[in-house]
Amino acid sequence: MDTEALEIEEISLEGYEVVRGEFISQAGMPVVTFDGFVVSFNAASLKIIPDTESILFMINRRDNTLCTHPCKNGEKCSFRWCSYGKKRQPRHGKCDEFVLRLMKFTGWTFDYKYKLLGSVVKSEGVTLLKFDIVSAQKFARKNVEDEKLRQGTARINPEGWDDGFGLSLAEHEKEVNMPVFQENTTIIIDADKEGDD
Numbered sequence: 001m002d003t004e005a006l007e008i009e010e011i012s013l014e015g016y017e018v019v020r021g022e023f024i025s026q027a028g029m030p031v032v033t034f035d036g037f038v039v040s041f042n043a044a045s046l047k048i049i050p051d052t053e054s055i056l057f058m059i060n061r062r063d064n065t066l067c068t069h070p071c072k073n074g075e076k077c078s079f080r081w082c083s084y085g086k087k088r089q090p091r092h093g094k095c096d097e098f099v100l101r102l103m104k105f106t107g108w109t110f111d112y113k114y115k116l117l118g119s120v121v122k123s124e125g126v127t128l129l130k131f132d133i134v135s136a137q138k139f140a141r142k143n144v145e146d147e148k149l150r151q152g153t154a155r156i157n158p159e160g161w162d163d164g165f166g167l168s169l170a171e172h173e174k175e176v177n178m179p180v181f182q183e184n185t186t187i188i189i190d191a192d193k194e195g196d197d
Contacts, residue, residue, distance in 0.1 A: 030118035030129045032066070035141065036110060037099045040092040041068075041081050048120055049127055053088075054078040057098065059133075061105070066116065068129045102133075112138045 030045040045068075049055075052070035056077055059066055071078050083089045108114055116131035 030120065030131075031115060032068075032118065032129075032131055033113060033115045034099060034102070034108070035113035037094050037096045038092050039079070039095050039099065041090050043090055045118070045129055046082050046088050046090060048129065050088075053082050054080050059102075059105075064106075064133045066131045066133055067121070070126065070128075106133055106136070108136070111141060113141050114138060 028044050029042075030048055031042040032045070033040050033042075049068075049070050054071050054073050054075065055068040056071050056075075057066060057079060058069055068081075073080070079093055079095070081091055081093070083091050103109070114136040116133065116136050118129045118131040121128050121130045
């Protein structure tokens with residue numbers, strides 16, 4: 001079709017909201033789930049890092065992120081994240097102490113299961129999966145004692161999410177953009193200014 005022959009209407013993007021990633025299917029995105037003491041990844045995570053059967057968990061307390069770093073099987077502190085067979089499938093693993101510490105750090109409770117959507121990053125040529133702990137999706141857990149569902153598996157959204165789809169395009173781009181530094185960049189922090197420690 002010849003687009004030059006069509007009359008194309010000019011519009012303003014003001015008033016539009018970028019739909020949150022949490023509201024869209026997560027097919028192909030890395031996901032880690034914390035359900036009680038059980039930790040599991042989705043199949044997409046395994047496909048992104050295809051040549052490893054174990055990972056290291058790494059937590060950055062400053063920016064509240066969790067990263068997975070590929071490692072060799074049996075390496076100290078490693079977590080086996082896939083099955084032992086020829087066909088690699090996600091494996092559920094119990095991590096009692098890790099989950100307890102993570103819950104204390106985040107304020108999570110055992111009433112919910114938590115799902116983190118991730119992104120793919122590289123560090124020194126190694127592919128990592130990075131997850132934002134703060135934006136965890138919350139789902140009500142089954143009440144095992146009564147063997148009944150206390151609530152369906154509907155997601156429990158943070159305050160302010162129920163009345164809209166997401167951020168404006170300008171706010172979204174501001175959140176996504178990160179400062180990029182060229183080689184040999186010098187950053188000077190001036191501690192002599194009044195009010196600085």
